[in-house]
Amino acid sequence: MIQAAADAIHKFGIRGTTSARIQELSGLSRGMVNLHFGSKEKLLLAVAEELSARYAGQWKAIADNxxxxxxxxxxxxxxxxxxxxxxxxxxxxxxxxFRAEALSNPHIFPFIDSRDKGFKAVILELLEQIKSEGEYERVDAKIATDALIALLEGLWTDYHLHSDIFKPxxxxxxxxxxxHSMFPKHFIVKMIPS
Known part of the structure; x- marks a missing residue:
């Protein structure tokens, strides 16, 4: 049912995702949404939670390695x-x-916030460690963290608008x-794929 709701959001957007469309895509009865989730809104929240958990699972596994x-x-x-x-x-x-709806639906916001505290804390910790190792006195790790996260957000937006030509x-x-421009000893030019 979560996958059917995700498919509906992808096809019709949040506002166009109705219980009928979820039911049609899932092949389940309408009552199943209410039985398992209580409401369509809670099912949509479950979609946001699943996407967030999948994303966080990846970076947390790396950070803990x-x-x-x-x-x-x-x-x-x-x-x-x-x-x-x-x-x-x-x-x-x-x-x-979800981001288009985040300000009007505060329940969704924590799952799609681009300033996720956990992610940001990990990036900051890594950059603080790199700063210390390399003795980069002039680098502000907090600003570097904000810059990197903004860059990643921008690249995701570029992917969203141009997925057909986007190259990871x-x-x-x-x-x-x-x-490399901030931490040249740690991110040498030869690391950059050609």
């Missing part, structure tokens, strides 16, 4: 951000549909170029 150093973790998190598991036409369209390798290259 003791075999990677800070720079390797950061590069892996960025690569994961462009992985088709989370960056695909349907999921991104759903993310943006180019997106990674852009991120590594920016990181």
């Amino acid at each position: 003791p075999e990677l150093d800070a720079a390797e973790k950061l590069i892996s998190i960025i690569k994961a951000d462009f992985d088709p598991y989370v960056l695909n036409a349907q999921d991104v369209a759903i993310w943006f549909s 390798a180019e997106a990674l290259k852009i991120c590594l170029f920016v990181l």
Whole structure:
């Protein structure tokens, strides 16, 4: 049922996703939405929760990997951000549909907030560690974190608008170029794919 709701959001947007359309796509009776979720709104919230959990699961697994150093973790998190598991036409369209409704539906907001505190804290911690290791006195890790997150958000928007020509390798290259400009000893030019 969650997948049917996701398919409906992808096809019709949040406002066009009706219980009838979810029922039609799922093949289940209308009463099943209310039986399992209580309401269509709670089912849509479950879609947002699932997308958020899938996204967070990826970066958390990388952040918790003791075999990677800070720079390797950061590069892996960025690569994961462009992985088709989370960056695909349907999921991104759903993310943006939810974002269009976020201000009027505060229950959805925590699941689609681009300033997710957990994600931001991990990026900041990694950049603080890199700053310390490389003795980058002039770099403000908080500003670098905000810049990187804004860049990732912008690249997701670019994907949403131009998924037919978007190249994940180019997106990674852009991120590594920016990181190299701030942390040249950790993100050397040869890391940037050609």
